[in-house]
Structure formats: structure tokens, C-alpha cells
Amino acid sequence: MEDKQFELRKSKLKELRAMGIDPYANDFTPEHTTRELLSLHASKSPEELEEMGQLFSLAGRVVSKRDFGKSAFFHLSDRTGRIQAFIQKNSIDEETFTLFRKLLDVGDFAGVHGELFKTRTGELTVRVRELFFLTKALRPLPEKWHGLQDVETRYRQRYLDLIANQRTREIFQTRSKVINLIRRFLDERDFLEVETPVLHPIAGGATAKPFVTHHNALDMDLYLRIAPELYLKRLVVGGLERVYELGRTFRNEGVSTKHNPEFTMIEFYQAYATYEDLMDLIEELVCYVVENTVGDTLVEYEDKKIDFKKPWKRVNIYETLREKFGSKITEEEFLFAKADSMGINHNGIKGKALTEIFEALFEATLLNPTFVYGFPLDVSPLARKNDDDPEVVDRFELYICGREIANAFSELNDPIDQKKRFTDQVEMKKKGEDEYHEMDNDYVSALEYGMPPTSGAGIGIDRLVMLLTNSSSIREVIFFPHLRP
RNA sequence: GAGCCGUUAGCUCAGCUGGUAGAGCAACUGCCUUUUAAGCAGUGGGUCACAGGUUCGAAUCCUGUACGGCUCACCA
Incomplete structure (x- = not known):
């Protein structure tokens, strides 16, 4: 029937x-x-x-x-x-x-x-x-009383979810508001909103596996961008001292409650700023967004309360690890033994072992917004070396509720160093780190024309919206999350 | 990619250790001029995700497939 x-x-x-x-x-x-x-x-x-x-x-x-x-x-x-x-x-x-x-x-x-x-x-x-x-x-x-509960239908036929569930409408209104507030915040500080290519001949700007597509007329493979970083910095070379791009980025990785193959990121770059300036800026930006959406510095998330009140904690990776294991943690032999005992796959890369040990032990404990800084050089091929410690770069990540929300650094603007870093990445790629960077000569030659001292940051919008809407899955904050057809 | 769990009416859900399908909402037919989960009386609606298997008999047990959820791994 x-x-x-x-x-x-x-x-x-x-x-x-x-x-x-x-x-x-x-x-x-x-x-x-x-x-x-x-x-x-x-x-x-x-x-x-x-x-x-x-x-x-x-x-x-x-x-x-x-x-x-x-x-x-x-x-x-x-x-x-x-x-x-x-x-x-x-x-x-x-x-x-x-x-x-x-x-x-x-x-x-x-x-x-x-x-x-x-x-x-x-x-x-x-x-x-x-x-x-x-x-x-x-x-x-759908039923007037219980609304629409079936998650698969809610995601596949989001229009029904929007009709039936008030909360869904509110989540997406908040999402929109967050994006608007970020734009307003940066526009007020004289940042220029720009658009750069989504189709890249070389997938750069992050360590991630790209989606591959094909250009028929040119008969060449292209990659959906894994980050807009390298193009935005070319614009800084061009004299656009403050730029940002808010848009979709694609990574060919697993799908989970915190990962969607296409997600929204904002990246912004500011000339003559240090990574420490960006800590201040991001602190201000996120607080501005929180104030104007949640309306309180205390944000309820699942069974936790996140306190966004400034100033945020700043934690050094090396110091934290030395406190825990003593100074021998930076010695290769001890470090790799430790990593192996924890089941960490470091592939003989020191920086990878260090950051992964840190993440395994401390990531989950970072409930309130925390800047983690002092990243090893070999996992940060685009970041500027620290003036005091050449093994470390001027880079930080922002963690909230145990999740990485932002990644930022003082940009490497020395073209000769950048070329060497790419070469090292290519070496590591050969060792099996297949998501490491490829050589990008075009980017190096842009740096050869001179990029002013600059710092830049990327913020994951979806994850931020999750925190502000008390959503436990990234699918709750993306209208049409990725599902099998 | 691995493990665990789920898929029953348009929607929300029951259905125990196998005996042949239920409720509420929605729909339909009546009655009802201030309700808001309106009410009252009545009616219809199902390839129990799909394909096999076990059995006299399967929504129920077993296997496989599809899709989804959660956890883990990769990652933001």
C-alpha cells in the first residue's frame, strides 16, 4: 500500500x-x-x-x-x-x-x-x-511532542530537524552569530577579508592528507586545500599586512564526533606581531565571541563548566615535560624509550615524540582555555625559530576542554631556512610520514621577495561553536555533516 | 580501519527466555465556537533495514550486507 x-x-x-x-x-x-x-x-x-x-x-x-x-x-x-x-x-x-x-x-x-x-x-x-x-x-x-529524534534523519533531512527542534535552530543561529562576531572583531582591527584558492597544486600549510581531484583541461591532479596558510602569507608579502580568510578546509582523514572531512576555519595574519601578541588577540577575540553569544564567562559544556575569564593559562611543553620526567626527557634515548613505552609512534622524530607524549598526558586536563607553547622545530616547518632555543619555535596551540581550538605562530620569513625546512619535511615524508609537507618552491620564492615579520593563527570554528552550544558532536553544528550517501 | 550497540506504522517508542504486531501522537469519520500535548466516540495503517540460515514456527536465535550511533586509532 x-x-x-x-x-x-x-x-x-x-x-x-x-x-x-x-x-x-x-x-x-x-x-x-x-x-x-x-x-x-x-x-x-x-x-x-x-x-x-x-x-x-x-x-x-x-x-x-x-x-x-x-x-x-x-x-x-x-x-x-x-x-x-x-x-x-x-x-x-x-x-x-x-x-x-x-x-x-x-x-x-x-x-x-x-x-x-x-x-x-x-x-x-x-x-x-x-x-x-x-x-x-x-x-x-514529525511528531509535535517528541520532535524528531532519529539522528540519521536529523542529519540527512536537516530541514525536518529545523522544523521540529527549536534547539537545532538555536545552534545554527549561534553559529552564524559566532562567524559574524569574528568578522566584526577583525574588521574593526583593520584586517582585510580575502579569498584564496581552494584548489591547490601542492597541498600545504598543514600536516594532513588531502583530497585529490583532477583538472580535465589541464590534465593535472589538484588538491582541495588542507589550509589557506601559504596563500595568505603570499598576500602579506604583497603588502596586505593584516588579512584573514574564513572558509572551508578539507582533510582526508577519519570522521568522528570531532572531525568532519570539510570544516570551517579562520586563518588570520598580522605583520609586525609576535606569537605572544596573538595570544592576547585570540584571548580577546574568543572572549568577545563568548560574551556576545553565551553572555557569561562561565560556559557549561556537558557536565563541565569552562571558565573563559582572562587571563588564560600559558603552559610550556618542555617545562611541563621536564617537571614530570626531569631534564633527560630531551635526550633522544630516554625520550624514544618513554614514547615507545606509551605506545606512541614517533618514527624517530624527536619533536613528534615530545608533542605526542605531552598530548597523551596533559591534553585532557586542559579544561579552561590554555595556551600551550614551546613546540619543537621538526613538527613546525612553517614557524619561526625561537631566539633563545633553536630547537623550539615561536608557536602555540589553544586548548579548551581538552581540544585543540587554535594553532598559531610567528611565521618563518627566512626563505633559506624555509627551503631547508621543506627539504627536511620531504626527508621525513620518505620515512613514511606521508602527510608531511612537500617542497613548495613557489612559496619560497615569495619569501625571497621579503615577508615582514608576521604572526598568524588558525581557529577551528566548528569546535568553537560546539563549545558555545554545548554540542557533543561536530555533526550538531554542521548543517549537512558528512554521511555515506 | 577495529570493537560495542542500534534499525519495528508518517513521528516517538513498547514488544522478556521463539508461538505469527502494540501504544501515544499524526491520519481518517463523526460531535464540539477560547484551545494550546484540547476533549469524546469510532476507523484505517506494518516486506519488523536487507539477504540467507536454524526451527513445526523468527521482529525475537545465528551468519552476512547496508546505514547509523558511541569508543578507540589517524587528525583540527
Whole structure:
């Protein structure tokens, strides 16, 4: 048997057409929103509303219907909220009233003209004087009481999730707000928003596996960008001293509650700034976003409370490890033995062993925002060497709630050093670190023209939004997360 | 990629150690002019994810497949 409700609604569609009513009309312009009506008039007394006598017009989806035979209530939902409407046999023409009862279903879009009044329970309600059929819905909506629970349907048919679950709408409103706030923050500081290529001939700017695609006309493979970094720095060479790009980045890695193959990142670069300046800037930026979304420096996440209050802790990787293991931790023999005992795959790379030991032991403990700095040189091929310790680079990562949220450093602008670093990366790539950098001669030659001292940062927007919306999975903050087709 | 768990009506879920499918909401038919999970009476609706197997008999037990969730690994 074919879906009965579907067939029935299709026959209602035919019936409407037979009566000369276009079930997909586009001739109604709402002049008000539900939020306007509620915020301007909800506090008025019944008498005040009656005196007003004004006709309002609004449109939306019918999300509930309570039929009493000779009158009925229903709720209309628009982008701003929902409002109750009341239709009565003797305050509207009879044909419309019958149409409403027989042919208008929950899920349909309708427009109404009517005046406002208060019901016995005091709810501001529109008394419908005219009703317009705008769009017939052929499928029934998810259940009104429990909403839509099935996660697979929620992700695959996000529109249903948005209709049924208020929380989903709020999450994406917050996401939008976060992005807007970041733009505003950087724009106010004279950063220029730019766009750089998504298709890269060399996948650079991060250590990650790229997606490969093919350009037919040029008969060449291209990579979806794993980071916009190297192009943004070319722009700094070009004299754009403060730039940022907010956009999608692609990494061909596993999918999890914290990883989506395409995710949103902001990278920004500021000439004449140090990585320590960027700690201050990021602290300010994130606090600005938190204040204007959550509205409190204390943010509840799962069963934890994250305190965003400035100043944030700053933790040095080497110092932390020396405190734990003594100074011999930087000696190769001891270090590799330790890493092996912890099951860490370091591939004979010292910096990798150090950072992975640190992450394994301390990452999960970093609940409140914490800057982790003092990264080894060999895992940071694009970062500037520290002036005091040439084994270390001027780089930090921001951890919140045990997750890496940002990565930043003073940029390496010495082209000869950069070339050597790329060469070292290529060597390590041969050793089996297949996500390490390739030689990028074009980038090196850009540096040869001179890049001013610069620092740059990347912030994972999805993860930040997760924290601010108390979402435990990245799929909750991406409209259409990656699923098998 | 590995382990564990899940998939039953449009939606939310029951269905025990195998005996042939249930509820609420939604829908349909009535009644009802201030309800808001409206109410009352009645009706219809299922390849129990898919494919095999065991059995007299499978939603239930077994195997495989698909899709999803969680954890781990890689990573941001």
C-alpha cells in the first residue's frame, strides 16, 4: 500500500486546484513577523487591542491545529517564532472556513489577515479575517511532542530537524552569530577579508592528507586545500599586512564526533606581531565571541563548566615535560624509550615524540582555555625559530576542554631556512610520514621577495561553536555533516 | 580501519527466555465556537533495514550486507 497520508494530501491538492486555488501561490507578501506582533502587542490589554482594530498580515508554516467544529486554533511559525491564530465560522466567509477545516493541513504554508486579541488564557492571537493557501505540504511533519529524534534523519533531512527542534535552530543561529562576531572583531582591527584558492597544486600549510581531484583541461591532479596558510602569507608579502580568510578546509582523514572531512576555519595574519601578541588577540577575540553569544564567562559544556575569564593559562611543553620526567626527557634515548613505552609512534622524530607524549598526558586536563607553547622545530616547518632555543619555535596551540581550538605562530620569513625546512619535511615524508609537507618552491620564492615579520593563527570554528552550544558532536553544528550517501 | 550497540506504522517508542504486531501522537469519520500535548466516540495503517540460515514456527536465535550511533586509532 502506498503511503496513505501522502496520497490523501495529493488529493487535497487536486481539490484545491479544482476550486481555482493555486496550492503553490506566490502572491502574498507578509507585512509583519510573529516576533514583531508578540514584542509590540503582547503586553497590551484586551481592551487596548480591541481599540487598535488594526489588520495585520503574516505568513508561515501551520505547525499545529485544534479544531472545534465551528472555530479552530492553529499556530503559524515563521523565521522569528510562532504565533497563535484563531478562525471562527461567523467571522469569516463560510467557504474559507470549510477550506481551512478540510484542506489545510499541519505542515502547509498559509498567509493570514486579521486583528489581534487575547484569549481567555491571555495568549496574543490573530483573529483570521482572510486566509491564503501558500504551499501545500504533501508529507506529514514529525511528531509535535517528541520532535524528531532519529539522528540519521536529523542529519540527512536537516530541514525536518529545523522544523521540529527549536534547539537545532538555536545552534545554527549561534553559529552564524559566532562567524559574524569574528568578522566584526577583525574588521574593526583593520584586517582585510580575502579569498584564496581552494584548489591547490601542492597541498600545504598543514600536516594532513588531502583530497585529490583532477583538472580535465589541464590534465593535472589538484588538491582541495588542507589550509589557506601559504596563500595568505603570499598576500602579506604583497603588502596586505593584516588579512584573514574564513572558509572551508578539507582533510582526508577519519570522521568522528570531532572531525568532519570539510570544516570551517579562520586563518588570520598580522605583520609586525609576535606569537605572544596573538595570544592576547585570540584571548580577546574568543572572549568577545563568548560574551556576545553565551553572555557569561562561565560556559557549561556537558557536565563541565569552562571558565573563559582572562587571563588564560600559558603552559610550556618542555617545562611541563621536564617537571614530570626531569631534564633527560630531551635526550633522544630516554625520550624514544618513554614514547615507545606509551605506545606512541614517533618514527624517530624527536619533536613528534615530545608533542605526542605531552598530548597523551596533559591534553585532557586542559579544561579552561590554555595556551600551550614551546613546540619543537621538526613538527613546525612553517614557524619561526625561537631566539633563545633553536630547537623550539615561536608557536602555540589553544586548548579548551581538552581540544585543540587554535594553532598559531610567528611565521618563518627566512626563505633559506624555509627551503631547508621543506627539504627536511620531504626527508621525513620518505620515512613514511606521508602527510608531511612537500617542497613548495613557489612559496619560497615569495619569501625571497621579503615577508615582514608576521604572526598568524588558525581557529577551528566548528569546535568553537560546539563549545558555545554545548554540542557533543561536530555533526550538531554542521548543517549537512558528512554521511555515506 | 577495529570493537560495542542500534534499525519495528508518517513521528516517538513498547514488544522478556521463539508461538505469527502494540501504544501515544499524526491520519481518517463523526460531535464540539477560547484551545494550546484540547476533549469524546469510532476507523484505517506494518516486506519488523536487507539477504540467507536454524526451527513445526523468527521482529525475537545465528551468519552476512547496508546505514547509523558511541569508543578507540589517524587528525583540527
